[in-house]
Amino acid sequence: MSVANVQQQTGAQWLLRSAARADIRMCFANPGTTELPFVTALDSVPEVRPVLSLFEGVCSGAADGYFRISRKPAMVLTHLGPGFANSIANFHNARRARSAIFNVIGDHMTWHLAADAPLASDINSLASPVSAGVWRANSAEALQRGTLAALGQVRGKKAGIATLILPMDMQSVPISAPLADVVVNSSKDMHNQQAVEELAARIRKNERVLLLLGDDALAEKALLQASRLVGLPQLELIGETFPATSEHGGGLPAIRRFPYLAEQAHPYLLEFDCVALVGAKPPVAFFGSEGYPSFLGDPARMITVSEPGSGGLDALERLADALKRPAPFLATPDRISDAGLAEDLTPATASQVIAAHLPENAVVSAEGGTLGFPFNQLAYGAARHTTMVLTGGAIGQGLPCAFGASMAVPDRKVVALQSDGSALFTPQALWSMARESANVVVLIASNQRYQVLQNEMKRTGNLPQAPAVQNLLSISGPNVDWQALSASFGVPSKRVASVSDLRRTFQAAIAEPGPRLIEVMLP
The missing domain is CATH 3.40.50.1220 (TPP-binding domain)
Incomplete structure (x- = not known):
């Protein structure tokens, strides 16, 4: 055991070094006042890279996408119960995806909890439904036990979301113990x-x-x-x-x-x-x-x-x-072509253009059904790629997942197939993409409505007549200006209204490094 492994350090330093020892290299964070000692500790643990997001739901979604593509857990840092609550929807999706995430939630000083300060809440009850395990570090010993258990959870056979509630004073408590030593699971998978x-x-x-x-x-x-x-x-x-x-x-x-x-x-x-x-x-x-x-x-x-x-x-x-079947084989690829398409942009023609020009080894984050479902029908004829979809049904996954995937594999192009309604749940992910120069092309299916709800209304026979009720299914009046919104977050964007426009703009976006957004105007 090295001297560095047993030197006195703060609780946050010890936790971060233990996480790095378990091969956790990324921390998607939206910290607050109670996490400032943790933020300071990141200074002395360069093995764990901190990445800021403007909204906690981007942090959890990014950690989900990071794991799905890298198969390595990331860390998420949020501020007290309300901050964590902002991240729950994408933690729900991550749980359904069986993603491993080390989730650290800052809390008030242990001695301050009894005062029931304005930001105090029952964090354990909030975190339990989306966590495989929840631990509270109310002492130095509990911090060590909880960290070891949480890291064992995210690196174990039944990986999941491991939550550690970390009071502010425990982030600064002196610790001289050896770093947590977690064995990464390597057991053989079994079938019946x-x-x-x-x-x-x-x-x-x-x-x-x-x-x-x-x-x-x-x-x-x-x-x-x-x-x-x-x-x-x-x-x-x-x-x-x-x-x-x-x-x-x-x-x-x-x-x-x-x-x-x-x-x-x-x-x-x-x-x-x-x-x-x-x-x-x-x-x-x-x-x-x-x-x-x-x-x-x-x-x-x-x-x-x-x-x-x-x-x-x-x-x-x-x-x-x-069954004595022949050896595995790759069929001769029957590549999709977009030659001969009419100029009208529809979900089908837009998806065909995207499939025809998808770069080799891309990652496709398909949340919006408008483009995602027709694209899946053509995916066999596109270049080799990995697809991520909406595992838990909680809207707002697509952009954060795309961002997290790009952080996991920066050399691969990530293509986000997004609808305008769902994209507005977590548009802050665009800012993180710009700050980190993420290699993501976002395609927004822009039809100014909640198409999935309108389809469900027709399918179930629920057809509202009152304009005020119909407006619950529309996001027009005013229309979202995606060009201005994207530019304000630092992502260059273009609007396309024809097949040739989309073909030319998508090819150009794929060829450029860094994030790009394309608004695909649909009827």
Whole structure:
């Protein structure tokens, strides 16, 4: 053990050095008064890079995107209960994505809590629903125990969001203990071999089988094994509706997303004799829909081959081996072209232009359904890329996730497919992109309305007539000036109204380093 490892240091220095020892290198922060000793400690721990965001929801979303792409946890620093509350929506999405995040929440001095000062709140109750574990550091010993437990959580097999509530005086408390020493999990993923054998037998009987792929089964190596199964009669492959990440293009098998609407998804599942869950959970309706069950399909026809995050690759390989399928292969890429498109910009034509000119090895953050859903239908024909989507349904993920991904892989171009309504939940991410020269191209589908709500209104027969009620679904009057907004945050922008404009502007944005925003004017 080195002398540096046991020298006296402040609680915040000890925590940060312990985090760095566990390979945490990024801290997305929006600090306040109670975190100033922590901020000062960052000065002496250069291994952890602090990154400021103007809104706490950007911090949590960025840490989520960072983990999804790098598979390494980042740290989030927020100010007391109200500051943390601003970040909860994207922590919810991160929890659904199974992202590992070390979440540090500053609190009042331990001796000041009893005074019930204006910013005091029940932080534990706020943090618990989105955390795999919550620890409070009310003493030097509790700080050490909590840090060790939290780091063990984010680096363990069942990684998740680990929250440490850190009072201001504990950030400055002297600590002479050795740094927390956390072993990074390296256990082998497991699958259900008996389920694999049963599934192979069903396929040999020529039963109609659906492989519902999720989580690790949508990674590149797993999809290469899945390619061995392509062409089997009566077998279909489909991906979860909202996976944390999925790989597409460049000859990988075409994996479309599971239907979003219950009235489409439930009857689709009933077409199959067997639904095999590979890295996926049993599918449920996104919202309750009259006439359809919450748990979609027939549970008696479902078989779990591997749990999310555990053994998808091995399961697909064993299944293909059992069926004596040929070696993995990449198909000859059938690249999407945008030649011959009419000039009218629609979600379909805009998505085709983006797919046709997507750069190799891009990361696509697709939150807005206006561009995200039609793009997914074309993703197989684009260049090789990784896609992140809205895992938990809490709006405001897309821009922060794109920013976090760019911090994880600065050499890869990140393309954010965003809608104007959802982008307005976390537009502060643009400022962080500008400050950090993030390599992100943001495409805003601009139609001045909440399109998803209008679609749901029509689908459910809820059609308001009063102008004041109709206005709840519109964001026009006044229209948001995306050019002025983007410029105020430091991101250059262009507005496009035709296919050729979008093609030319997107190609130029891809060729330039740093962030760019393109407002795509749609009817």
